[in-house]
Amino acid sequence: MAVASLSCPELLAPAGDWDCLRAAIENGADAVYFGLDRFNARMRAHNFTEADLPKVVATLHQRGLKAYVTLNTLIFPQELPAAEQYLRSIISAGVDAAIVQDVGLCRLIRHLSPTFPIHASTQMTISSAAGVAFAHDLGCQLVVLARENSLAEIQKIRQQTTVLNKALPLEVFVHGALCVAYSGACLTSEALGGRSANRGECAQACRMSYDLIADGQTIDLGDRQYLLSPQDLMGIELLPELIAAGVCSLKIEGRLKAPEYVASVTRRYREAIDRAWLGQSTELPPSDRYELEMAFSRGLSSGWLQGIDNQALVQGRYAKKRGVDLGSVLAVDRRGIQVEPLVPIQAGDGLLIETERGDRGGRVYQVEPIAGQRLRLCFSRDFDLRAVQVGDRLWKTSDPALEKELRQSFSAEQPRWKQPVDLTVQGAIDQPLVVIAGDRQGRQVSVQSEQVLQAATQHPLDRDRLAAQLGRLGNTAFELGSLENQLPDGLILPISELNRLRRQWVSALEALRSQPNHWPLSATAKLADLLPKRSATQPRTPELTVLVRDLPQLEAAIATQAVRLYCEFEDPRRYREAVQVFRQAQRLEQTIWLAPPRIYKPGETWILEQVRRAEPDGFLVRNYDHLAAFQGDRCVGDFSLNVANPLTAAHWVEQAGLEWLTASYDLNAQQLLDLLAQTPTNWLEVTIHQHMPLFHMEHCVFCAFLSDGHDFRDCGRPCEQQEVRLRDRVGVEHILKADAGCRNTLYNGTAQTGAEFVPALQSQGLFRFRIDCLQESPAQVTQLCDRYWQLLRGQCSGEQLWRELKLMRQLGVTRGTLTTVIR
Incomplete structure (x- = not known):
């Protein structure tokens, strides 16, 4: 029920x-x-x-x-x-x-x-x-x-x-x-190719192959190379x-x-x-599962709906459509391959063979019975069988008969899917017959006959007779649902008039259902009404913010010209110690802000409690729960709030009460200047040096590929014991980190800088500039801060800084996503 x-x-x-x-x-x-x-x-x-x-x-x-x-x-x-x-x-x-x-x-x-x-x-x-x-x-x-x-x-x-x-x-x-990354939190396509997923241009880097490197050694994962798919x-x-x-x-x-x-x-x-x-x-019959796998499948799972199972989520062996498992090659001869198929196979079906030299695909030309369940699958003469070996796995990738059936479901001129319509029939002798037709979405029409009801001498209108005429809906998108006959006994109306009434109510209901919604739309409301007021401001001394990820980096950053320090530690229990270290060594007007993990899910209150108990100067807000948990405290917004236009900025500052915001990483230099031109400059901070956070994932690569565990309860915590990188197809080694919620972030292995655009940003009044550290040594943190501070003071050029940092060992700086032609 x-x-x-x-x-x-x-x-x-x-x-x-x-x-x-x-x-x-x-x-x-x-x-x-x-x-x-x-x-x-x-x-x-x-x-x-x-x-x-x-x-x-x-x-x-x-x-x-x-x-x-x-x-x-x-x-x-x-x-x-x-x-x-x-x-x-x-x-x-x-x-x-x-x-x-x-x-x-x-x-x-x-x-x-x-x-x-x-x-x-x-x-x-x-x-x-x-x-x-x-x-x-x-x-x-x-x-x-x-x-x-x-x-x-x-x-x-x-x-x-x-x-x-x-x-x-x-x-x-x-x-x-x-998507392996949280939607709205994937910057991979933007960072690696300038095609932002937040702009509908995802390049699907998650479907690419990667090598897993732990503590400098490439891990042999066998045929598992699609670690993020x-x-x-x-x-x-x-x-x-x-x-x-x-x-x-x-x-x-x-x-x-x-x-x-x-x-x-x-x-x-x-x-x-x-x-x-x-x-x-709702247990799935084999025939239904077969159909869903043929429609499109990289393997089917329940995703995260039944909780986290990192082993089941990513099998790592392929990233493209596979279809249905057909079995494996039992023999190879001059005429084809032999198999005992797990599902029916016939001539014309598509087939893929996983060989040591890569996938081989084609269509089955002929199917020959051999003995028992064994079949020989024959292919066209140009199909190369030399790479196929006994034991190679087979996949059925196409079923033309099923595809034809599916196409027929939507290619016919007449409607196939019908929705029920409930009819109520009313009237009295010498009065018109009234038909009230209503669909299950609540729309209703009423039509009446042009002729009046008369006393019947034979075949009076009963429910069956009314249903037979008013429910003949073969070429329409309707089918008869219920029919309530409220007519007195013994009345009649010509069949032709009943048919006319049927056509009339069908036409009227179709016309009513076709109507668009009529939403109120203000003719006077304008975009300009929402834009924040941007008054002229006096030039301000540039301010440098540094994000650090461990205590040695923090101690180095305290001694620099940075006025703000953001801490993003993997273990929030270290925050109390970090704040104590800062308080003992801080300079005048220097402040410390703590960053909780980017994602919050039900049951993770303890993380925010750990962060609050450290008693920093303020918090780096990264999601809606941070906003609620730290209400009344000093808060600033991180890039994950996706501030890409002045309307969004105004909401976070004017409605949510954040003091300032880190601009979205989807913006290039020109778009940042456009944002600054329409937004009070004291609302914004721009990150000019960072390892771009590519994927932010619930999926834990540490658990899936460095343990036999399924989640944090049985994985053995390899994230706390090993430094891991993922090497892409062009040889760049991207840095993998886990946070307190066991979520992974993959950072671009190459840092990027917007140093060359700093003068243009300063000319628009921007004075808050941020650099994010990742795995830099304390000496490198000091050098980064000193050189960027010189840049902000006009003591070196962006090109000079970029060329110098490019030579720093283990850093490898590029110009990054800010690169654009400035109008």
Whole structure:
């Protein structure tokens, strides 16, 4: 039986083009999310245009589905006018919601329209009750939780937000590709290639191969080389638990996937959700699992939904689609390979063979029975079998028959997926017959006959006769649900008139369902109303901030010209000692600020308590829980708050009370200057030297590849015993660190500097400059601070500093992501 206090969650499917949209509609989705040609996190998808919006919305609404537009990227300062115009078009088009990452964009939406729904994107990195409460106060109507939340954590978040009276509907990803990094916290593509994931241009560096280096030695991991590539998510068997946890929307990943993928995954989840809601089993039959693996699979797992299992999440052996396990090669002869297949195989199917020389792929030309279950698979003459050996693993990668069936589900002209309509029939003798038709989304139309009801001499209108005529809905998107006959006995109406009434109510209901939502949209509200006031300020003496990661670095930094020291230690229990060391040696006006871990999840209160008990001068706020935990204390915002435009900056300073903010690392030099031109300069700090934090992950590489454990309880803590680097394909060794929550950050092995842009930034009034240390020795910390201080005082040029630091052993500085042509 269904749980009375809960509602059946919607099934939300992706669409990258019109075929995907139709595939979602015809296979049972309740809603579709899609992007336009700007400001969406899947810019490589075909996407739709502003001109498409009215048709897309009408198509979805007519079929009873909701339309959600993705605006889930950061917005740069010069883009705000275009974003405002985009929002006006989207709101006017009557979509059902926008999925948003940027805090400033949320403020702009709410300024333009008081009621237009905002869904907080998973790019907002919300993993706790405080994050949901933040979204609530920002004016959001729904939160897409981080993929890293478990079922138990989802339940806690719902309970805690209910107590706070700030509960929002929760949406959870249930199927598709998993990002190894927290969404909104991955800077890899930006750092390595200038293609920001926060701008929809992810280069998928997580799917590349890496060598694991521990204490300077390359670890032999055998065939495991894809250390950051998770298996794909499949939560279909956990649907009862997700429903019980109060999840209101179940999301399928895949705006870059083919329409056959959308069709396959949508129909299987539609069936499973309906079973789960009726209290039936959602255990996956082998045929359904086969179909989901054929749709797209790097291996299927429950992700983080059942908690952390680092061994199961990343198997490390491949990073591309594999399909279905077919078995292994039993023999190789001149005509082909012999196999006892684990699943059916026929001519035309796609096959991949894992050989020592790499993957070999092709289509099966012919299948020959040999004996028992053994088959010979033959290929075309140009297929090279010389590299294939007995024992090589086989994968079925393509099933043309299944693909044809899936295409047929959405390519027919007539609707395939039908939704029930409930009819009520009323009338009296010498009065018109009235038909009231209502769908399950609450829309209702009423039509009446042109002829009046008369006394029947034979075949009076009963329920069966009414259902036979009014329920003939073969070419429509409807099917007859319930029919309530309120007519007195013994009345009749011509069949032709009943047929006309059926056509009339179908047409009226279609027209009503096609209507866009009518959201209020202010004609007078302007972007300029929200921009912070930037008054002329007197030039200020430059200030240098240094972030350190251990006590020796801290002791070295205290003796420099830095006025602020940020501490980010792996073990927060060391913070009390750090503050004591600082107090004993600090210079006048020098202050110390502590940085808790970047991610907070339910049950980690002890970490924040350790940080607070150290009694620093202030805190480096990196997420929503820090904001709540340190309310009333001196707080400044870190780069993880993604401050990319003045609207976002204004929220964090004016509404959240932060003293200043570290600008987003997604901004290049010109965009930083644009931000400074529109923001009070005392609000901002810019990092000009750092090892860019690439991936910030729940996945623990230490646990997965340096232990047999599954999580912190049985891994043996190799993170405390070994220094680890991951070497990429071009030979750069990136530095891996763990934090107090056992989350990993992979830092760029090459530091970057924005030294050459410091004069331009100072000309715009910027006076706070930050350098982040990672593994530098105390002597290197001293040298960095001294040289950057000389740069800030005009005693050396940026080019001089860059050329000098490039020669420093073990540092290897590049110009980094700030590089751009300044207008």
